[in-house]
Amino acid sequence: MIDVDIRGHVGRLEIVAHFEGRGGVTSLFGPSGAGKTTVTNMIAGLATPSSGRISVNGTVLFDADKGINLPVQARRIGHVFQDARLFPHLSVRANLTYARWAGRRSGTRDFGEVIDLLGLKDLLGRKPETLSGGERQRVAIGRALLSGPRLLIMDEPLANLDHARRNDILPYLDRLCVEAGIPIIYVSHSIEEVTRLSNTLVLLSEGRTQAFGPVAAMLAREDLVRVTGRREASALLSGTVTRIDTAWDLVHVDIGGPVLQIPGLAAEPGDTVRLRILARDVALASVPPEGLSIRNALAATIESITGEPGPYAEILCSLAGQTIRARITRASVSDLGLKPGMAVTALIKSVAIDRGQSTLAPPASGET
Numbered sequence: 001m002i003d004v005d006i007r008g009h010v011g012r013l014e015i016v017a018h019f020e021g022r023g024g025v026t027s028l029f030g031p032s033g034a035g036k037t038t039v040t041n042m043i044a045g046l047a048t049p050s051s052g053r054i055s056v057n058g059t060v061l062f063d064a065d066k067g068i069n070l071p072v073q074a075r076r077i078g079h080v081f082q083d084a085r086l087f088p089h090l091s092v093r094a095n096l097t098y099a100r101w102a103g104r105r106s107g108t109r110d111f112g113e114v115i116d117l118l119g120l121k122d123l124l125g126r127k128p129e130t131l132s133g134g135e136r137q138r139v140a141i142g143r144a145l146l147s148g149p150r151l152l153i154m155d156e157p158l159a160n161l162d163h164a165r166r167n168d169i170l171p172y173l174d175r176l177c178v179e180a181g182i183p184i185i186y187v188s189h190s191i192e193e194v195t196r197l198s199n200t201l202v203l204l205s206e207g208r209t210q211a212f213g214p215v216a217a218m219l220a221r222e223d224l225v226r227v228t229g230r231r232e233a234s235a236l237l238s239g240t241v242t243r244i245d246t247a248w249d250l251v252h253v254d255i256g257g258p259v260l261q262i263p264g265l266a267a268e269p270g271d272t273v274r275l276r277i278l279a280r281d282v283a284l285a286s287v288p289p290e291g292l293s294i295r296n297a298l299a300a301t302i303e304s305i306t307g308e309p310g311p312y313a314e315i316l317c318s319l320a321g322q323t324i325r326a327r328i329t330r331a332s333v334s335d336l337g338l339k340p341g342m343a344v345t346a347l348i349k350s351v352a353i354d355r356g357q358s359t360l361a362p363p364a365s366g367e368t
C-alpha cells in the first residue's frame, strides 16, 4: 500500500499529488512535464515536498507535520531509470552482487530467484557494453530487486528501447509485476504499457494528480481520454481462458458469461487475462447481425453516449458487468436510434493485447 499526499515545487511548477496504490503496480501517467519524475523523486527522497506525507506499507517515509524525512538510503527504494546506469567496468554478476551487498539486510531476495524471474542466467559473465538496451534494463531491474527494497520505482524503463526490444522485455515485466511481492510505481507515457501492467492508474497533469483508481475504471474516464487522445481510447476486459482451439488457433476467454475468441494469445486454460480493447475497434449493431466475419459479437447495453464536435461519438456499454467503449460516427448513432439503456450487439474487431503477456497480468480491478 502506497499513500502519497504531498505538495511542493519543481522549478515554477507547483506539485499537488494525492493518491493511494492498493498493492501491485501503481502507474503514474500523464503528458511530458506533468511532474511524474518529480513525484517519484519526492517518494525516493531525491527531492523534498514542502508539506504532506508519504508512507509505504505503513512505514512513514516523509511527514512534514511530524518532522519525518527519511534519508534516501533509509527509504529502501529500488529505482530503475530510463538509462540502466550499470557500473560499466563490472560484469552483470558483479553489478547484481554489488546491489545485494549494498542492500545488506536479512530477507534480501534470493539471487537465483531474481535471475530466473528476469532471465539473466546467460548474461552473468557479460559486461554492460555488450548487452542490448532491453538486457541492460533487465539487469538494472534485477539490481534494484536484489537490494531488498520495500518499493520499486520504475521511471519510464522502456523509453529508450525500440519497439522490438520493448516487446522482448514486457513479458519479464508482466511476471515481475505479479511476482515481485513489493509495491511498484511505474512511470510511463505509454497507455498501452500502463494498462497492461498496472492495478492502479494515477493521472497527472500540470503537477497535479487529476484522478486515481483501478485501471479499468480509469480507462472509462473522459479526462484520461483527453490525455491519451481519442485514437488510444480503450477499455479493459478481464477474463479466464476456457479453451484453446488449436484447429483455428484461437483462445476462448470467458469474460463473465460471454466468450471472446482471440487469435495468437499464448495462454493456458485457467489463466486470468486482461484484454485492452480500443474504442475504434468496436462497432455496434442495433439487431444481432448475421453473416459476419467478426467472431466476437456480444450482447451489451448502452450506458452513455458522449457527442463531441466532429463526426464521432463515444459510447460506453456494459457487457457482462464490465465496460466496453465504442467509437462510431454520430451519423450511425442517429441512423440506429442509439440511446442509453438500449440493448445492442458489440462487434469487437480485434483485441489490442493479443500476445502472451496478458496471461500473467494482475486482475484489472486494482484490488490485490
Ligand SMILES: Nc1ncnc2c1ncn2[C@@H]1O[C@H](COP(=O)(O)OP(=O)(O)OP(=O)(O)O)[C@@H](O)[C@H]1O
Pocket: 010, 011, 012, 013, 030, 031, 032, 033, 034, 035, 036, 037, 038, 039, 189
Ligand atoms: N531541476 C529542475 N529545475 C527547474 N525545473 C525543473 C527541474 N526538474 C524538472 N523541472 C520542470 O518541472 C516540470 C516537471 O518535470 P518532470 O520531469 O517531473 O515531468 P515528467 O512528467 O516526468 O516529464 P517527462 O515525462 O517529460 O519525463 C517540467 O516542466 C520540467 O521542465
